[in-house]
Amino acid sequence: MALSPQWLDELRSRTTLSSLIGRTVKVQKAGREFKACCPFHNEKTPSFTINDEKGFYHCFGCGAHGDAIRWMTDQRGLSFMDAVKDLAAEAQLVVPAPDPRTAQRQETRATLHDVMAAAQDWFVTQFNGIEGAHAREYLKNRGISETTVRAFGFGYAPDSRGHLKDALSDHGVDQLVEAGLLIKVDDREPYDRFRGRLMIPIRDPRGRVIAFGGRLLSEGEPKYLNSPDTPLFDKGRTLYNLDKASPAARQTARILVVEGYMDAIALAQAGFQDVVAPLGTALTEHQIERLWKMVEAPILCFDGDNAGQKAAMRAALRALPILRPSYSLNFIALPKGQDPDDLLRSAGPQAFKALIDQPQTLADKIWQVELNAAPLNTPESKAGLKKRLSDHVRDIADQDIAQHYRQEFQERYENVFFSRHDNQARQKQFPRPKSTFKSQYVSLTPMDDTKSVLVDGYSMRIAKAILGGLIRHPSQISKHFEELTMLQFPDSQMQGLLSELIRTAMRKEMLDMQGLLTILEKTDCYNVAKGLLRADALNFTFNRRLPELAPSDFVERAHHDLAEAIKVITARPGLEAALAEATRRVQENLDEESYAEQQRLRKAKQEFHERLVELTQIDDVV
Known part of the structure; x- marks a missing residue:
């Protein structure tokens, strides 16, 4: 897409920067400029200046500087093109399309965005109506406030095979199928995908609805159902709540990852705005890379049951091949059998904050899991631990990082099985000739004995x-x-x-x-x-x-x-x-x-x- 400097200048000139920033930050008039407390660092006295005439902002405290596009990328967490498209839509400017095929794809996506927005409005209407009473009661019992209900856009899909199809018939059956709202099997009549479910909209970084998650309110399976992959939605690349968590993470320099959207919502209500969740799959490499664009070490807060800890380990192993200097994952271990919502209810937000303030490193996580994987009461089982650790190290592509992991695991292994006490016991049984060398070094025998x-x-x-x-x-x-x-x-x-x-x-x-x-x-x-x-x-x-x-x-x-x-x-x-x-x-x-x-x-x-x-x-x- 060719965006000329002249077109970008026109876009900036049509955007009132103080109004744009004022949507999320409290600004005050100061002569011909505006001032605010800087959103990029914590301060009590305003040092953040906005100049509408020149079209830029500047913080005299931390040095943050930029225009309207930079504000959207740095504060909202959007990509450059997403920032341009949002600003252009408000300024009523048409973004140049590079070629007819791309233009056609963009038109299709735009049409699907309209379909998803209409579906979201309809689900919310059903939620607030008579049929949504069961859904409202469910959220009330879970302690979800009305403010949170509105902020996250909860809706309800009636238990019917054709209500949504009839309500959105103006958009056409084909569009509804392509958006993932209807199911079409062979030549049979398409029917509603979501039925009898509490509806949770899934948004892209720009805040547009691109998919839905539905929680079943009666007995049956699956309890949670997500939209299928569509031209708008790729569940392996999408993170729930990213549109809200990305700007929050710039304030906290932290991002939390939980297993599901209900955990993310409960944490956000408790004051942890910087939280996202994968969507029905294990955390993928694409999602990890997306998290690394926000912070160097995201904190994974998976459930304390066996399934949650297995998911955490899967994420750890997926990260190993793509590790790079300074970028890793951190983990917290929730009490056994509890998810974040359980912990908030039983011990309050402070208990959760205490956990995330002292996370476990990636090396700690892998070591702990492998150490506890099986009894270590025979030479063979100990050698098995050694081999598993060595296999993990070999998965790391960056050789500098791999060497540090190799050394770290080796020292931990020897501290467990060849501690100073054990060495002294062996020396009593098999005394060595006296030596003037007295260093208590840690032996560096290789991880792979072969x-x-x-x-x-x-x-x-x-x-x-x-x-x-x-x-x-x-x-x-x-x-x-x-x-x-x-x-x-x-x-x-x-x-x-x-x-x-x-x-x-x-x-x-x-x-x-x-x-x-x-x-x-x-x-x-x-x-x-x-x-x-x-x-x-x-x-x-x-x-x-x-x-x-x-x-x-x-x-x-x-x-x-x-x-x-x-x-x-x-x-x-x-x-x-x-x-x-x-x-x-x-x-x-x-x-x-x-x-x-x-x-x-x-x-x-x-x-x-x-x-x-x-x-x-x-x-x-x-």
């Missing part, structure tokens, strides 16, 4: 060189997190140093050698680290002291060789195991295929050895 790489005597020299290289080049630690967590030293001093290097790199991304040594100086790893820096026999490029202003290609060579060394030490055990298995198969059944595989693996092992020799060659240029 990928553990034990550093044997053959590999120890390479492993020590790698540790020394990481100290000289700390920027490389984070680039090899995955491989480094696979390494297991039989020497507790070396394992402790490796753990400390990884932990330090995770806390501080920008780190040089001197800064790293300063941190290590406060630990028992310091002497070990200094010893590796002085080791004369470690003739790898990445172990050598480079000139203060070393050329970039020398540094790049050291980094490349360090990566190669890490690859060699982590791949060699698997390569040797594969070669041993291939040799066994050749001895049992000598054929061309098994012999070729054995020779291929022998060649690969030789190439690894030759690469190792290359790495240790002294380069006189350096």
